[in-house]
Amino acid sequence: MHHPTVAIIGGGPAGLLAAQHLAEAGVSGVAVYEAQATPGRKFLVAGHGGFNLTNGEPVADFGPRYGARQREFEQFLAGFGPEELRRWAAELGIQTYVGSSGRVFPTEEHKPAQLLRAWLQRLAALGVTVHTRQRWLGFSGPGGLRLRDERSGEEYELQPRATLLALGGASWAKTGSDGRWAAVLTREAGVPVAAFEPSNCGVEVSWSAFFREKVGRVPLKNVALRCGDAEVRGEIMLTDYGLEGTPVYALTPAIREALCVGAPAPLLLNLKPDLSPAEVLRRLQQPRRGRSLPEHLRQTLRLGPPVPTLLRELAPATALTEPVQLATLLQALPLPVSGLRPLDEAISTAGGLPFAEVDGQLMLRRRPGTFVAGEMLDWEAPTGGYLLQGCFSTGAWAARGIREWLGALMAQ
Numbered sequence: 001m002h003h004p005t006v007a008i009i010g011g012g013p014a015g016l017l018a019a020q021h022l023a024e025a026g027v028s029g030v031a032v033y034e035a036q037a038t039p040g041r042k043f044l045v046a047g048h049g050g051f052n053l054t055n056g057e058p059v060a061d062f063g064p065r066y067g068a069r070q071r072e073f074e075q076f077l078a079g080f081g082p083e084e085l086r087r088w089a090a091e092l093g094i095q096t097y098v099g100s101s102g103r104v105f106p107t108e109e110h111k112p113a114q115l116l117r118a119w120l121q122r123l124a125a126l127g128v129t130v131h132t133r134q135r136w137l138g139f140s141g142p143g144g145l146r147l148r149d150e151r152s153g154e155e156y157e158l159q160p161r162a163t164l165l166a167l168g169g170a171s172w173a174k175t176g177s178d179g180r181w182a183a184v185l186t187r188e189a190g191v192p193v194a195a196f197e198p199s200n201c202g203v204e205v206s207w208s209a210f211f212r213e214k215v216g217r218v219p220l221k222n223v224a225l226r227c228g229d230a231e232v233r234g235e236i237m238l239t240d241y242g243l244e245g246t247p248v249y250a251l252t253p254a255i256r257e258a259l260c261v262g263a264p265a266p267l268l269l270n271l272k273p274d275l276s277p278a279e280v281l282r283r284l285q286q287p288r289r290g291r292s293l294p295e296h297l298r299q300t301l302r303l304g305p306p307v308p309t310l311l312r313e314l315a316p317a318t319a320l321t322e323p324v325q326l327a328t329l330l331q332a333l334p335l336p337v338s339g340l341r342p343l344d345e346a347i348s349t350a351g352g353l354p355f356a357e358v359d360g361q362l363m364l365r366r367r368p369g370t371f372v373a374g375e376m377l378d379w380e381a382p383t384g385g386y387l388l389q390g391c392f393s394t395g396a397w398a399a400r401g402i403r404e405w406l407g408a409l410m411a412q
Contacts, residue, residue, distance in 0.1 A: 361401025
């Protein structure tokens with residue numbers, strides 16, 4: 001059996017970009033092993049909701065988006081940031097633009113499958129081989145790997161000079177991102193893995209049956225959500241199970257932390273974030289002249305359905321007739337969040353391989369020559385291009401580390 005110079009386990013953005021960088025740097029014998037029938041499955045699924053590659057904000061503003069891992073990602077982004085990602089796409093024939101939200105998208109004529117197809121063609125031209133339906137089973141000796149051909153059931157071993165694990169997180173299992181690697185890594189290499197938790201996901205609110213039937217699924221536009229000291233503006237969606245939308249996703253870390261203290265988590269909804277509290281009160285104090293609450297809210301604050309129903313669901317009846325209390329509720333309506341949506345529904349995951357287990361080149365401290373990239377690592381970021389950018393950046397950084405490792409081997 002032919003043994004590759006570098007074996008990359010996982011055919012998502014991190015693994016494929018690492019393969020490209022290695023091949024472009026002159027490394028021969030780069031091979032990608034993907035358990036699914038095709039590479040890039042989660043990459044394609046993510047593109048169904050709007051193919052958001054990165055973000056157009058200044059790279060200096062990216063770091064804080066990665067929370068506790070800001071320092072590491074500032075380093076990764078310096079090696080391969082949003083400008084490099086857009087240039088990479090352009091070299092594949094995919095032009096991009098910055099949308100009104102700051103997110104970076106391919107132009108309308110380019111679909112996710114087109115980008116992936118052009119990418120795989122580029123890899124093939126560089127000599128990278130991609131093997132599908134090949135499942136990683138674990139390690140063999142100090143540098144070997146065990147795999148299984150899912151078509152034939154045959155198990156075999158590889159002895160590469162370096163390995164990159166890019167096996168993804170634990171959400172959207174249908175794409176192959178199922179987190180099963182965690183148990184193998186702990187059992188065979190003694191590497192502890194932080195438990196996976198949902199990130200960028202909806203939250204659960206125990207609506208009454210009446211509310212679910214009357215409201216159903218409806219958006220609330222130009223609102224703000226606050227959890228603790230964190231506040232995010234945008235559009236949210238009321239659903240039969242609770243809430244979803246970009247502001248909800250961005251607050252997932254804060255909500256998760258609050259839920260650890262005890263449910264329900266204190267999530268506050270501001271329905272009029274552009275107005276001062278004094279202005280909201282002034283408008284509410286206008287004479288009602290017999291108007292109903294829905295009509296009064298519509299005429300004074302341009303708040304239509306489903307706001308009156310939402311207020312009746314969550315607020316004391318007495319507060320809806322008293323302008324001072326009502327003004328306060330309109331800008332800080334408590335939403336009793338009882339939990340996060342299930343892990344497999346989440347866009348991404350928190351948890352995974354702790355950064356303490358890898359060195360500055362993303363190589364496993366307990367297994368020299370084995371590198372890690374992408375969602376396997378314990379980090380999270382909001383939607384808006386930061387997730388994909390993080391995967392690409394860690395893949396590029398790991399490729400750099402692998403080149404240094406191979407160079408050191410050759411010098412011995």
